[in-house]
Amino acid sequence: MQTHKVNLAPYLLVFPSMFYLFLFFGWPMLGAVRMAFERESQIMELYAEADDTSEVTGKVALNTEVTLLDYSLVFNETPSGRYDDDYWYYVRSIDEAGEEVEGWVFVENLRGAKGEGDFPDISQDGILRASDVEALPVYESPDLTSKSTGAIPVDTRINVWRGESQSNSETLDWFQISDTRLKAIGWIPAEYVRPYFTPFRPRDLALQQPTGAFLQPTENNRFTVYASPSAESAVLAHMHTDSIVTIDDYTVEFVVLANNDRTRPQYWYHIEARYTQALDGVDLPSATTGWIPQSAIMPTLRPNPRQIGLAYIDPAETFPNQTLPLYGAPTDSAEIAYQLPVYTQLNVWKPILASDNDDTIMWFLVSDSKNTMWGYLPAEQVVPSGTPTMFSAEDFKIKEGDNLARGARGSGSGEFTLNFFKRMFNDARFEKAIRTTVILMMLILPIQFVLAIIMALILQAQIKGNSIFLYIYTIPLGVSDLAAGLVWYSIFTQSGFLNSFLEQMGLIEKQFTFIGIGKEEWMITIIVLAEVWRATSIVMVIVVSGLQAIPRDYLEAGELFGANLWQRLWHIVLPMLKPSLQVALILRTILAFQVFAVVVAITGGEVITVLANETYRWYDPARMNNPNMAAAYATFIMVLSLGISMVYLRAVRSQEESMKR
């Protein structure tokens, strides 16, 4: 006899699957609803001004793409008297409700298109230039009448933050500048601001020290080492061309060609040469240091540290047609060899440090690009070529193609919102999707049910070969919607089977297009065919189980009373099948909301769209990348399905009751 002790066994057996279903079914379902109604726990706010106490003009979900339109700098004074530079960007983006919003965002709330901190680099280094004053005032705004906020000494390096064109009577560029230590900040007219360029450093012209080289073979395997970089200087030694040679210095000699006035630069290399093998019968030194001409070294191994520069005087545009003296030696007391126009392109050969009245000044050995003029210039008159000579306000604009970022940080916590649903209902594709889904449902279901009943009755008739038919009729149970879509695509595509058949039959002249823009009716027809083909078997199986539950006596009684096939079907079979059909109907209706891969396979999912496809489109990181909107769609589908499931469950119960009777 059983006691009233509760048997735990069934609960333990049921637990794993209930737990699993809770974890991966119940919980995510709640998650979908939460995602659909709760805005991202962090929202990036856009402000009316570059100030987070100003009015909020829009709210953008994190990770939404924003377009940087403009920027501004806010300098906050720190207790130490210095300023902090804070970038603010004026951005345009799309908020949750799908509307375009614009406003200011603090730089730290943004993430560059490629990653953290990856922003267009806009500020530049400059230098202040002015004759006859020691410091220049900077102004609060780009206007000479505005308050002066400080002064910055001339000839010092500055940061140029922003440019702006003021067009009063004449267009005038202004720059927002600061000293590099951010102690004085303000606006100054463009005429005083020059780009700061990094001059050539001796390192740029240095050899990769020390560099090895091989020598050019000569007739008698000898080469000459000179005491100084000139062929006329003393010969230190003759060495064998198999010597090991290390180059540690160089200089350039300009050789005047005999037949015309042109000169040719020739490198001389200072080397150290060693030779260990004694040559038969000849007494050669085993090591020496000295100068050799470039011709002694194999052509491809000759070091050539030459750089391209520009002869430059500051400020050049105030002295048009200015020339620079090119000295014959690295000192300004030397004779002037040539007058070089400013902006002449230069070959920069070698840096030379020259002591001049206790001051060490750097000079460069330069020549013009044709090497007809050569001499020495002080370092400040040589700039790397490509250096801009003036800034314009345009240099401080955010450039197209370099202006994308995403929201990275925000404020606020989870907040109830209907924005996602608003956006969904306002979406043009939503209406299309729901219309197509409903049309498909209304076309597919009746055809499916009629066909399924016919198939079930055929199987029930127990004709010969029944088991083969049974197998064939159940094949579609295992066919995926994607495969079904591709199967029917192969039939209806432009050069598909249907066109082939029709043309061979002589029914059409040329290929008929079934799938394409403007062929919506045809595409829907194909989807209906594919779905009927694929999913009728499920209905059929349900109907067959329903048919088996009908007692044979009923049908026999009907036959006895002279009812024909049609009458028996209509008055006995169908009423008895009602519960099964209800169940199948509800199951198919719910599954109809999931139609997805068939549609994509046949139509591509753009011209014709359905609810599930929209869900995917919103989720897809490569397209909308908005999981909340996808969740809104999912919730919408869930509500529809839930309503139908209620009916479903009631139908199940009524079926169970009718079974008991």
Added chain:
Amino acid sequence: MSVVTDQPKTVVPKRPPLWQLDSAQRRAILQRRVRRGSVYVLAVLVALWILLPIWLIGTMAFSTTEAVYSYPKHFAPIPFSVETMKFFLEVDGILESTRNSIVVAFLTLFWSTLIATPTGYAISRYVFRGRNAVRLGVLAVRAFPVVILAVPLAVTFVNWGLNDTVWAVALMHTALTLPTTILVISSVFASIPRELEEAAKVFGCSPFEAFLRVVFPLALPGIAASAIFTFVMSWNEVFAAILLTLDNRTLPAEILYSLDKASETTKFAGGFFMLVPSLIFIFFIRRYLFNMWGQITK
């Protein structure tokens, strides 16, 4: 448990030859023949409706690439060639995604069967408080679309660091197939007479031994059939797979994702390739299919 083929045949008494019958009887027999014949015609037409599209895509899959792009198309794979199929299998990502699909399907099959078997047994064997709730719950879950689960689960898996793995897809597919598997397995257990189990207990088996030695071996074919069906469901599933994966796509997800850039050969061969397991598996489990789907409606 009853299967269509199991139905008892009505025994037709041997009738005399046609010429010995009167005209009314002859008419009745002819009428029956016509009816039988028309049922046959109908049965064959429906069979053709199902088979013809499969034949056509099979034709494409086993034609030369040239034939695939030709027009008008042949309606049989003449000349027969594996060129198109080979081309499809060599497309970048197909083999990897096929492997992913197989791994996912096996993981799903394993988890789903493992978790569903005890529940199926409990539902079929025990009468306990809440049994109906469990059954109805499972039924209700069965009816829910994958679409609503995939989105939040994808986000959850990202947080768990599981996104874009076969594990994520397998966990999801297990949740999707579990209700069906539970119902089918419970119907399998229900079809095994309780008396056998009780007899085993009488002969000294513990309940667990009775299950393991008597019930389980009898249920094994049915459980295997349900496992195969689980495999097919996972192999076919595309929506969850495409949401949960980016680089480690399953085969349907890979094919769907690359549809707009895919050549016709890939589409046709891919369609056929995805069909093949279904054709084979359905053949093996056809006897059980009615059980499975019949049960779902009850």
